Amino acid sequence: MYLDYKKLGNMYLRHCIYFLLLLFGCAAEECANEEECPKDYQDVYDKSISNIPSTLKAGATEVFFVGSLISTIPVGAFTNSPQLEKVEFLNTPTISIERGAFEGLDKVHSIEISNTPLTSLPVGVFQNLPMLESLILKLNKIQRLEKGLFDGLRKLRELHLHTNEIVSIDEGTFDELDNLQLLHLAKNNITSISTEMFSKLKKLATLRLYENDITAVPAGIFNDLTNLKEIALQGNKISVLPPNLFFANKKLQKIILEQNLLTGLPPEIFVGLPLIKQLSLQKNQITSLPPVLFGEMPTLSEVKLNQNNLTALPPGVFSPIIKLKKLDLSQNQFTSLFSRYFEGLESLLELNLQKNLIETLEPTTFENVTSLTTLKLTDNKLRTLPEGVFDTLPKLKKIYLNNNPWHCDCKLKSFVNWMKANTKKIMSSTPETCDLPEGLKGQHLLSLTEDQLICPTNPPGGKSFCNLFVRLRLKLCECDATCCACTLDSI
Numbered sequence: 001m002y003l004d005y006k007k008l009g010n011m012y013l014r015h016c017i018y019f020l021l022l023l024f025g026c027a028a029e030e031c032a033n034e035e036e037c038p039k040d041y042q043d044v045y046d047k048s049i050s051n052i053p054s055t056l057k058a059g060a061t062e063v064f065f066v067g068s069l070i071s072t073i074p075v076g077a078f079t080n081s082p083q084l085e086k087v088e089f090l091n092t093p094t095i096s097i098e099r100g101a102f103e104g105l106d107k108v109h110s111i112e113i114s115n116t117p118l119t120s121l122p123v124g125v126f127q128n129l130p131m132l133e134s135l136i137l138k139l140n141k142i143q144r145l146e147k148g149l150f151d152g153l154r155k156l157r158e159l160h161l162h163t164n165e166i167v168s169i170d171e172g173t174f175d176e177l178d179n180l181q182l183l184h185l186a187k188n189n190i191t192s193i194s195t196e197m198f199s200k201l202k203k204l205a206t207l208r209l210y211e212n213d214i215t216a217v218p219a220g221i222f223n224d225l226t227n228l229k230e231i232a233l234q235g236n237k238i239s240v241l242p243p244n245l246f247f248a249n250k251k252l253q254k255i256i257l258e259q260n261l262l263t264g265l266p267p268e269i270f271v272g273l274p275l276i277k278q279l280s281l282q283k284n285q286i287t288s289l290p291p292v293l294f295g296e297m298p299t300l301s302e303v304k305l306n307q308n309n310l311t312a313l314p315p316g317v318f319s320p321i322i323k324l325k326k327l328d329l330s331q332n333q334f335t336s337l338f339s340r341y342f343e344g345l346e347s348l349l350e351l352n353l354q355k356n357l358i359e360t361l362e363p364t365t366f367e368n369v370t371s372l373t374t375l376k377l378t379d380n381k382l383r384t385l386p387e388g389v390f391d392t393l394p395k396l397k398k399i400y401l402n403n404n405p406w407h408c409d410c411k412l413k414s415f416v417n418w419m420k421a422n423t424k425k426i427m428s429s430t431p432e433t434c435d436l437p438e439g440l441k442g443q444h445l446l447s448l449t450e451d452q453l454i455c456p457t458n459p460p461g462g463k464s465f466c467n468l469f470v471r472l473r474l475k476l477c478e479c480d481a482t483c484c485a486c487t488l489d490s491i
């Protein structure tokens with residue numbers, strides 16, 4: 001929509017130049033870009049205008065006031081122009097629109113008033129606009145929507161109210177908008193929404209409520225909106241979602257919930273949504289997922305759960321998402337990873353586990369993600385890796401393992417050898433380096449020789465631990481002639 005803006009500005013500029021050329025008698029060049037020139041049916045005014053002219057350019061069906069110094073749109077402003085189909089005020093200092101400002105515009109199908117200091121709209125201002133299909137009121141300072149304001153707009157398909165300061169919306173405000181398909185209320189100051197607020201919008205396909213201050217989503221709020229395709233709720237303060245929230249919304253394609261305060265999700269909340277293409281849950285505080293969360297979603301290829309507080313996953317939780325290609329679990333609090341987390345993810349190509357607290361992997365952790373091409377394990381707490389952990393990944397092309405506190409001893413040999421044999425796959429932005437032992441601190445793993453990877457022998461008082469780091473939590477130890485290798489007790 002900003003584009004429209006620029007286009008119009010541009011259009012106006014060229015219009016202007018064109019006129020100057022005419023004035024000075026130069027050859028009237030056509031606009032450089034034919035498409036951006038005002039057409040015969042368009043009438044464009046700039047900042048040299050401070051009142052709406054009582055008669056417009058003959059034959060104009062579209063009028064644009066771009067930066068015009070119009071502070072009030074008075075009653076009857078367009079009574080001499082009943083042919084108008086489109087009226088736009090862009091970037092004007094308009095603070096008042098009188099009731100009746102648009103009277104007589106029986107044919108108008110599109111009105112836009114954007115980027116003005118307007119704080120309120122009188123009830124009745126949009127009455128008798130039987131053909132209005134698009135009403136754009138974005139980037140103003142509107143604070144309140146009163147019941148009746150949009151009454152009678154039975155043909156309205158799009159209502160854009162984003163980037164205002166809307167604090168309150170009267171119950172019933174949208175009740176007569178039978179044909180509304182898009183309602184854009186993002187970037188306002190809305191703190192609460194009621195169960196009935198949108199319930200009459202049977203044709204609504206897109207509901208954008210992002211970047212408000214909404215703290216709760218009432219149960220049943222979307223039950224009558226059976227045509228919804230997109231619900232955008234990101235950037236609010238929602239901490240809980242009611243069970244069965246999307247129960248009636250079988251046509252949903254996009255659910256955007258990122259950047260809220262969710263700590264969990266109700267069981268099966270995403271079951272029964274076969275058309276989902278986008279689902280974003282990142283930047284919440286989700287600590288755990290219910291055992292069943294998703295239903296079959298044959299068109300979903302990416303799940304974003306990064307920047308949450310997950311420490312574990314239910315077995316096979318993602319398995320209904322059979323075409324899942326990208327799974328982002330970065331910036332959570334996983335300390336270990338098990339193969340059952342990734343059961344059924346045969347199509348997965350990219351797995352991001354960066355910035356967790358992962359200390360251990362099982363030899364089989366990645367056995368069910370055999371298509372994986374990209375694996376990100378940067379910024380974890382890995383000190384060593386089980387032998388052959390990447391052997392189940394024949395298609396691996398990119399792996400990121402830097403910023404882990406590698407413990408360079410005999411137990412790391414097989415991993416270092418794997419790295420040396422697969423240097424082209426290692427894509428880390430900085431080299432993998434040893435954290436321990438002290439003598440090797442900072443040394444690149446790829447530069448280590450076999451004889452540097454040793455475990456201490458003949459330690460005082462008996463055998464030492466090959467991997468000291470797990471000493472406090474170790475459960476299972478296997479000792480050979482030189483040292484004891486211990487692993488965490490698997491859960």
Ligand SMILES: *[C@@H]1O[C@H](CO)[C@@H](O)[C@H](O)[C@H]1NC(C)=O
Binds near residue numbers: 166
């Ligand atoms: C809306 O929120 C913005 C940003 O928090 C604030 O500056 C503005 O005063 C608020 N407006 C109203 C009407 O509350």
Ligand SMILES: *[C@@H]1O[C@H](CO)[C@@H](O)[C@H](O)[C@H]1NC(C)=O
Binds near residue numbers: 263285308
């Ligand atoms: C999630 O983690 C953040 C940062 O570690 C912490 O501030 C927040 O309290 C945690 N939230 C929950 C619900 O555990």
Ligand SMILES: *[C@@H]1O[C@H](CO)[C@@H](O)[C@H](O)[C@H]1NC(C)=O
Binds near residue numbers: 343345368
């Ligand atoms: C996971 O991988 C193992 C070993 O390849 C296999 O036996 C098992 O059937 C797989 N499970 C799932 C759910 O894909």
